[in-house]
Amino acid sequence: MIGWGCLERGDRMTCIAGLKHGGKLYMGADSLVSNAVACSLQEWPKVFHNGPLMIGYASSNRMGQILQHCLEVPEVDWENLDRYMADDLSRAVREALRDNGWIYTDCDRESGGVFLVGIGGRLFEAQDEFSFLEPSHGYAAIGTGGQVAMGALFATADCDLDPTARVRAALLAAQEFTPYVREPFVIEIQDAPTLTAQVRLVAE
Numbered sequence: 064m065i066g067w068g069c070l071e072r073g074d075r076m077t078c079i080a081g082l083k084h085g086g087k088l089y090m091g092a093d094s095l096v097s098n099a100v101a102c103s104l105q106e107w108p109k110v111f112h113n114g115p116l117m118i119g120y121a122s123s124n125r126m127g128q129i130l131q132h133c134l135e136v137p138e139v140d141w142e143n144l145d146r147y148m149a150d151d152l153s154r155a156v157r158e159a160l161r162d163n164g165w166i167y168t169d170c171d172r173e174s175g176g177v178f179l180v181g182i183g184g185r186l187f188e189a190q191d192e193f194s195f196l197e198p199s200h201g202y203a204a205i206g207t208g209g210q211v212a213m214g215a216l217f218a219t220a221d222c223d224l225d226p227t228a229r230v231r232a233a234l235l236a237a238q239e240f241t242p243y244v245r246e247p248f249v250i251e252i253q254d255a256p257t258l259t260a261q262v263r264l265v266a267e
Contacts, residue, residue: 076206076243077092077093077095077109077121077205077207077244078093078204078206078207078209078211078233078238079109079110079119079120079206081179081202081203082186082201082202082216082229083185084201086254087253087254089226090110091227091230091234091249091251092110092234092248093238093245093248094245094248104245104247107127108249109121111251112253113134113136114136115139116181116182117180117181117251118131118179119205120176120178120179121176121178121205121209122178122191123176126160129159129163130159130178133163134155134159136155137155141256148187148195149194149195152180152195153195156175157175157193161173172192174191174193175189175191175192175193177189177191177206178205179203180195183255183256185197185255186201186202188203200217202216204216204233204237206237207237207241207243208234208236208238208241208244211233211236211239212233212234212236212237213233214236215232215235215236216230230250234246234248
């Protein structure tokens with residue numbers, strides 16, 4: 064039997080595509096896990112919600128499980144979300160991965176994996192050194208099919224397509240032109256909290 068552990072630090076898997084539109088976030092993923100010699104469709108979704116976060120992961124299935132079931136999401140500082148992402152959430156992710164045996168150390172520098180995060184109507188891309196990027200164009204894609212998906216999201220920016228259709232088109236393009244992306248696709252939607260809701264959450 065071929066073990067899937069050999070893809071833990073590899074890049075031969077997946078496509079995650081995220082998109083901001085109309086105050087909502089849309090995020091989709093394929094269902095394939097693969098390595099250099101084998102592949103398998105999985106029931107476990109690569110896009111999920113954990114409290115106020117919508118997460119879509121590449122890099123490692125184990126990392127995704129930790130982010131979904133072991134990460135204790137800190138209380139959100141809606142008044143300073145930039146600081147929250149760079150400090151509170153970054154530290155929580157690092158600790159969750161370390162505590163559950165999925166972190167890489169080289170020359171005293173820790174690294175994790177790559178994933179997308181949606182929160183409060185904003186879309187972030189987590190890097191393997193625990194920083195968060197926020198693309199100015201309002202969409203992002205990661206994984207083996209990420210660059211193809213980015214091209215599709217760019218090409219459909221001025222088309223009359225609803226956001227779910229744009230995400231699906233990006234995943235279909237990644238499936239067509241990379242060998243490590245395959246249907247079925249899972250697409251999740253996150254409503255951004257209103258300003259009133261954010262103020263209430265801060266007060267609580």
